[in-house]
Amino acid sequence: MSITIDRNRCIGCGKCHDVCPGTLIKLDTDKRAYIKYPRDCWGCTSCIKECPVYAIRFYLGADIGGMGSLVHTEKNGDILNWIIESPDGKISEIPINQKESNKY
Amino acid sequence: MLIYSQKYEIFGEAMNIEKLKTDILIIGGGTAGCYAALTVSENSESKVIICEKANIKRSGCLAAGVNALNAYITDGRTPQNYVDYCKKDADGIVREDLLITMSERLNAVTHRLEQLGLVILKDENGNYVARGNRNLKINGENIKPILADAVNALENVTVLNRVNITSLDVKNNRVNGAFGIGIENDTVYAIEADAVIIATGGAAGLYKPNNPGFSRHKMWYPPFNTGAGYAMGILAGAEMTTFEMRFIALRCKDTIAPTGTLAQGVGAKQINSLGEVYENRYGLTTSERVYGTVNENQEGRGPCYLRTEGITPQQDESLIKAYLNMAPSQTLKWIESGKMPSGQNVEIEGTEPYIVGGHTASGFWVDTGRATTVKGLYAAGDVSGGAPQKYVTGALAEGEIAALSAVEFIKNSKAESISEESFNAYIAETEKFLGESSSHYTAEQLEEAMQTVMDNYAGGIKTNYRFNEKQLDIADYKIRQLYRLSENLHAEDFQELMYIYELRERLTVCRTLIAHLKARHETRWHSFAENLDYPEKDDKNWFKYVNSRLENGEIKIILRDIVSGGNTYEHNN
Numbered sequence: 001m002s003i004t005i006d007r008n009r010c011i012g013c014g015k016c017h018d019v020c021p022g023t024l025i026k027l028d029t030d031k032r033a034y035i036k037y038p039r040d041c042w043g044c045t046s047c048i049k050e051c052p053v054y055a056i057r058f059y060l061g062a063d064i065g066g067m068g069s070l071v072h073t074e075k076n077g078d079i080l081n082w083i084i085e086s087p088d089g090k091i092s093e094i095p096i097n098q099k100e101s102n103k104y
Numbered sequence: 105m106l107i108y109s110q111k112y113e114i115f116g117e118a119m120n121i122e123k124l125k126t127d128i129l130i131i132g133g134g135t136a137g138c139y140a141a142l143t144v145s146e147n148s149e150s151k152v153i154i155c156e157k158a159n160i161k162r163s164g165c166l167a168a169g170v171n172a173l174n175a176y177i178t179d180g181r182t183p184q185n186y187v188d189y190c191k192k193d194a195d196g197i198v199r200e201d202l203l204i205t206m207s208e209r210l211n212a213v214t215h216r217l218e219q220l221g222l223v224i225l226k227d228e229n230g231n232y233v234a235r236g237n238r239n240l241k242i243n244g245e246n247i248k249p250i251l252a253d254a255v256n257a258l259e260n261v262t263v264l265n266r267v268n269i270t271s272l273d274v275k276n277n278r279v280n281g282a283f284g285i286g287i288e289n290d291t292v293y294a295i296e297a298d299a300v301i302i303a304t305g306g307a308a309g310l311y312k313p314n315n316p317g318f319s320r321h322k323m324w325y326p327p328f329n330t331g332a333g334y335a336m337g338i339l340a341g342a343e344m345t346t347f348e349m350r351f352i353a354l355r356c357k358d359t360i361a362p363t364g365t366l367a368q369g370v371g372a373k374q375i376n377s378l379g380e381v382y383e384n385r386y387g388l389t390t391s392e393r394v395y396g397t398v399n400e401n402q403e404g405r406g407p408c409y410l411r412t413e414g415i416t417p418q419q420d421e422s423l424i425k426a427y428l429n430m431a432p433s434q435t436l437k438w439i440e441s442g443k444m445p446s447g448q449n450v451e452i453e454g455t456e457p458y459i460v461g462g463h464t465a466s467g468f469w470v471d472t473g474r475a476t477t478v479k480g481l482y483a484a485g486d487v488s489g490g491a492p493q494k495y496v497t498g499a500l501a502e503g504e505i506a507a508l509s510a511v512e513f514i515k516n517s518k519a520e521s522i523s524e525e526s527f528n529a530y531i532a533e534t535e536k537f538l539g540e541s542s543s544h545y546t547a548e549q550l551e552e553a554m555q556t557v558m559d560n561y562a563g564g565i566k567t568n569y570r571f572n573e574k575q576l577d578i579a580d581y582k583i584r585q586l587y588r589l590s591e592n593l594h595a596e597d598f599q600e601l602m603y604i605y606e607l608r609e610r611l612t613v614c615r616t617l618i619a620h621l622k623a624r625h626e627t628r629w630h631s632f633a634e635n636l637d638y639p640e641k642d643d644k645n646w647f648k649y650v651n652s653r654l655e656n657g658e659i660k661i662i663l664r665d666i667v668s669g670g671n672t673y674e675h676n677n
Contacts (some may be wrong), residue, residue: 002318002319018159018161018265019159019161019162020158020159020162021158021159021162021163021164021167021326021328022158022321022327022328023157023158023266023287023288023599023602038318039318039319039320039321040320040321040327041321042167042168042321042322042323042326042327042328043168043321043322043432043433044162044167044168045168045432046161046162046167046168058432058433058436059436060319060358060359060433060436060437060440061315061317061318061319061322062318063315063317063318063319064315064319064322064358064359064433064437065358065437065440065441066440067440067441069436069439069440071432071436080245082428082432082435084436084439086439086440092439094424094425094428094435096243096245096425096428096429098223098243098245098246099223099243100223100243101223101224101225101233101241101242101243102171102172102225102241102242102243102365102422102425102426102429103241103369103422103425103426104171104172104235104241104365104368104369104370104422104423104426
């Protein structure tokens, strides 16, 4: 379980760095974010929800059954849209209205 | 208030030292800490500093969100019903006075949380929809940002993010403040306060985790919660209680995602590989559910599952969303495997053991005002003992109680200034770690060594959570050795300095934990404290609290009588 940050998409705003509960994300000399300690990620996805340009993805480690899919979220009003890209290019979207409670 | 700020240089690197003063210092800006700050603001003019080693927006247990409020007094139930439930689950070793004072506040703090913006499911009449007897359904993905926004708007509260407090300043058993390090601003802090509320959470990472490789941090409890508050309390001579009641969560295999949503949400039963429902053979308390799963595996009937096959596609969809709101890795697992829970039962396993006072009863020994045995020091949330099953709302309630007590306390009691001598000693300690060292070990190596010791000799996953006295003696010896080795570690920067302190916090917690496991000569809770030398429950001799205090470097065990219903414990020192 960890994240990957697309250096080319990153605009250096630092929001992911600010919010990481493990202080794991740093900015390099070009002010681009990178994860310095990938093995220490808890998988909380806080950074992904902060990124304004959708440059961060999370994935499951192979040791816990990961198959290479990448996940990020895009927010539109009350809707938090979860987007899952599988290695074969298939994209699934799961929109969640944050004003609606869980059913369970 | 800034007392002074200085720049200085160590080994060619610029660093800062700062001394600050406030009325109330809150250590840890998680659920309990944030609510304590809100409470102080609503009830006094006192100045507050919150020190948070991450950022309060997404720190602590609730960084990813939470799927339900597990502690609420639903219609027709009473606070005493909740106390009775907790008491039964812990087989009597709880503080009823703490539980009732918490339970009486659960609903009020829930309503406050809703006012702040938390979405709670309601029926057409505007009443909350309960999940079982004690739970409410919510959308808690953003619960922490909601709390953080409320705290950040307070004028009397200063939040210091990325400031890791590692030590209390205690003189004559009275706390005068604390010391810490700014992880990203290379600053060493002394913060004076008339009262200190400690709300640092519990301890993860003591034992070898389920997935010790790349996904070592994919664990139930935040891997960043190192037991700092326990360690600071232990080293300051505070009395601690019930560390031997470890918490082991029953979780979805690999992702270590919650199982309660499946068990309570869609009524999934625990079954073994033969398809038999085994939970009734062992009992339904939290520890019995773990023990049953361990035993079924040991007797060759594993793996164990939550039976979800046959649920409806609509239920699948709701589960997918519910998990995205708290443990997104489980949803990803379902999607990547191509099998939804309706088509495949969900495999379950026990986690490594944790020390966490919001689920079991480990923590500071406190009175009903959440005062610890150190004057001026209050404890709330997972770090506070005696009151298990706090969950989110119980942590809020304890934050409120501790804050009200602290506000009252400082009206008549002022702290001494932190002496320059104490501060200089702390600065010297940080300099030692930042200086040159001949050690070829790293904090990470010693952490892995500690986890291996605990796994092998103190009842980890490897031994199916079981231990005996001889093993505990070996564990104690090895943990002391590792603590000695940690003296000579070297940090390249302040983040590595934090890692050294975190390791030493965990080692300190391990020592107390081992002493507690050794002290209780019975097995009252299977798996949580399974002592093979004393495999039976012994009410005659052990219906007691096992407490401890560090005296002259050694852990002194103190046995105390149970505080039963209607009675209230008060400190008499």
